[in-house]
Amino acid sequence: MFDSKTNQREQKAEDLFSQDELEIRKYQIDISNQCVNKNSLVVLPTGLGKTIIAAMVAARTLENFPPKSKVIILAPTRPLIDQHYYVFLKYLKISEDLFSILTGKVAPKFRTELYHQNQILFYTPHTLRNDLSTKKYTLKDTCLIIFDEAHHASGDYPYTLIAEEYLSQTPDGNILALTASPGASKKKITELCQNLHIPVKNIHIRTRKDTDVKGYLKPMDIYKIGVDLTEIMKDSYEEIKKIIEIRLHYLSQLGFLEKKTSPLVESVIRKDLLNLNNTLINLINNSKTDDSRVYSAISITAQALILYHMIELIEQQGLDILLIYLEKVYIDARKKNSSKALKVLASEQALRRVYIELKKNERYNPENLIHPKFKILENIILKEFDRNSLSKILVFVKLRDSVINIVEKLSKYNSIRPTRFVGQTTRTKNDKGLSQKEQISILERFKQGDYNVLVSTNVGEEGLDIAECDLVVFYDVVSSEIRLIQRKGRTARHRKGKVIILYCKGTNDETYLYIALNKLKKMNVNLKNPSSLQKNRNNPSSQKNSHPLEAPDEIIPQEKRKEKKESASQTKYGLNRFIYKGNGHRKDFEVSALLPMGLGIRKELEKEGISFQTADSPIHLVLFEKIAIQIYNAKRLRTNGNDILFAFWNSIKNQYKLIIFIVTFFTFENKFEGENRLLRKTLHKSHDEMQFELITIDTIEELYFIIKNIYSHNK
Template sequence: MGESKRPIIHVRRWLGDEEFRELLEIADYLGRSPSSGSLFAINPSKIIEKGYDEEYVGEVVKKASPGISEKELEEIIGYVREKISGSHPKAILRSQGSRLVIEPRGFLGSYIEDIRGLLRYDRSGKVFVTYPAYYVKVKEHLISRGVRVEDRTGFSMDRYLPIKPSVSVKLREYQEEAISAWVANNYRGIVSLPTGSGKTVVGVAAVARKPVWVLVVAYTREQMLQWRDHFIRMASIRPEHVGLYYSDEKRIAPITIATYQTAFRHIDKLYPYFPMVIIDEVHHLPADKFRAIALGMFSPYRLGLSATVTREDGRHEELFPLMGGVVYHKSPQELIEAGYLSPYRIEVVKVDLTPEEKKKFEELRKKYRELSRGMEFEDLLKAAKSGDPMAVEALKVRSELRQLIHNAKRKLEKVKEIVSREKEKGSKILIFTQYIDQAEEIGKELKAPVVTGETEKKIRERNFQLFREGLERVLVLTTVGDEGIDIPDANVGIIVAGTGSKRQFIQRLGRLLRPKEGKEAVLYEIVTRGTPEEFESRRRREALEDNSI
């Protein structure tokens, strides 16, 4: 086709520098005549190379030549559409911070139709952007559609460990099954096993099965240190090949372990190194900021571990596309029946409010009903967030009401009674509460060590060690004890205060289920009679009948 057959754009006004550059990206400048103004000939090669579509070309032409007729504009758009439809485009993949950038060299239009939902078009840079998590999916899709892909990301799916790990312990049957299910799902997926069943062992075995650089994300500092010790002790990994990325110690190594908070804050530094990511306590991942970890890592190989995948807010469903779905699940009861966890019983112990507490309870309940105006709790929260003063006050009263119930004086008396009885049997006892003040009061009354979120690191470690070694037989915990603590031989738990959360209940019960010859675990729930705590107790115990948790 000769140059004369290319559509000509007549521009009868002076163009600014930016407008002139925009036109030169889609056309060739032919010169200027007194009668026709500046002349530009559409250049299909430029348009294809830049990856522009006919819609964009039309916008540039109309902006440069506002007086162009609809017929002329349609002819230009049709010409461009015809030229770009028969070309085979190219795409350059780059990583920029925690973004994956797709730079088109040619019109990608129909080539990206099936993955358009993953991409966002950046008009200023004239590129498509997405999360590194979709790197493999985007690249494989483009190649399958015939797009020539130039990968400049530097991502390596086959960045192997310096030495192949070998697990020194014999895996249990269900652990082998879990690994096999994960491998069969292309080294992706969530393994849901009860607390005490050896999820960390499954994680270490997964790395032995797929020995590539791996980032392990743990929920607490204690869990992070447990992971490090497991790799060194169980898989013959040399200490210099395991790096902790936490606090002042931030070392990237073939096996790097970080907490959720640190990984979230430093995802832009961590994301390019690791073909595999293991997320412990993966039910936390759907939280808005922690999602950035899963989306920001390019890692094609992913393993999520949790005792309680299901979230009561329903957001666990967001885990499936991020991690690969639940590939294996065993309930506590299944592993108890198989002899891998200790049998247990639950005893609900009810106490009454004192007369003074009962009076206060009735006053607060009446006040709450007046302020809440019959609203459901979720609606009350929304109203408070919208600035409704009565809703805000209702929430304050509700909090005061819950603390009154949970801190009932007769609960402490009952705790002392149960502890005295169980200590005579030689039991090791964990006491769970929600409140720091209550935990410290119980610890003072029982002369027992206490661990809360405010406990200094050295004191926390000392208290855990004293309990593990049996030098202390009672340990008082707030919610810091719900997850990620390695206490192998506790056999009695006392819930003094909790929530209606099934997940929290399962986690607390799981602290007691690690097997030991002749062991039967006992979980006491101390509940205030005639209050909403009775409903909460029934609700969380429903978790034991729900094998999906």
């Protein structure tokens, strides 16, 4: 006889998760408990321990599934993967021999072997997507996939494909998505949830203001400092706007711009031109038009986009950076493969006048070319080091030219030890990329204090273990609330921090700042109100994939519909035979940790709102402590099927009032003609001789239908 008390699972959550050197916080326990057996999205500010929550969920999930089930952790970059690896290794009591990091650096032929040999697997998304696309292995043994930096799950980013493939292979599989910044709009948030198959009711969010996390975050002071354009900046700014206006007017005359206000440059934004460019390219690709107006419009739009970039350089970076860009335009325009747009702009006399004026100032008054924001930045940094010589400062800048420029100018001060921090791509011999090894080395030296100012492009916004910073400066503004959150998250984790945002008054720079701040407020409101997200959710697929237990009926009154369903189920499967009314206190539904994940029963129960407990038992399903249901794949019963059923029935017959065997023929393929029919007949014969019920089924929908109805009949 099977004794569930002696047949304990090999792995228990308390045995799997180590609390040594860790103060587990109540919100971490609350959130992790709510994520077990449910696809969930966790939104937490940086520094509140999302990875700890992920490790706790992993331990609990492993407890609920067959031994040796796998957990996969995905993150966009190798440094992030390394961070997760060490956290999971520290807190999961699983042998390091069962941990493996699988990135593009591991040859494909070895990845298959490593996947099968290991239990806790860390991937970069593109690596796993490539392996799934080439069918190197399946995810049928994976009980949980953790998607870190989950806001990437849009468009053709691998997260979307991986989630789709995973749940198609493993219907009972679980998804845990982690991010500090899922997006502001309801549309973005619901799209993220749809792409990762997460019900919006399973969003778990905390903000810095929530009482249960407030005590774990240090104060963060945020300051916004605006500067005015200098006179020479205004001159260049206005001159380039005039050049843009000519292009926009031409596009309007061709009929490609809807906006008619004058001047057009005040109402047409860069995004409008990007959309127009896509429209024009689609016109050529789809209709194969020979309309010369379309080709002219494409060139004019390209010119306007280059000019808008120049405007942005003036607003955000300074005339010295604009001068570098103009010189590049003139050099590139002389190349054989140069675009028509560049050649036209290089011959534009008004633009040439701007260039000559900047060159003159570079020679005689170079200070005129420096953006007034730099003077503010300089003063901020010097004051911070006067206050605390051990401070660490992170300066975010969009462009690599500006990174070089700022590092060079700050280096003249003895108290400032700046370094550039950029991505891996090499642009020129003076602007070389940093390998991951070099990036990690720089971050370590920053942590140790060899450098005290890190001037970084967006590569420092996520995916790297940057030391706690006392001050974060946004040298330029980002309109994305996601990037705003990530930049802010680099300070005020373990000690008080400060964020200073520099912007240019009366320009798009100021507009972008308030767009980002408003998006941030909107995001927190939307996440705290999942019911509004549910209303907003436009999900045609949810109608297409209607729940298999809720197949549409003809229009019949509710009470008649119930009678019809009960009657149909009893007629087809004889479910009236399976009614057993127990008495007293009972556990309504127990699911064995050994129940195969591929059946999807756990997820179907969750969708139906049927709560269940996970049991350490060889019996797949136990209802009301009296009904035992065991599910067999017909292929397993090909040989000695009756003996297998009899042995199992004999071991539990004294424990349960009703024993039901369900045999699935979903994937059964005849080895000889009529084998399917013969096996069913043989199995039903044993059922007649012993006191158990046997049902043979051909589809997964039948399985869900039977389980639900046995449950509802006995409830």
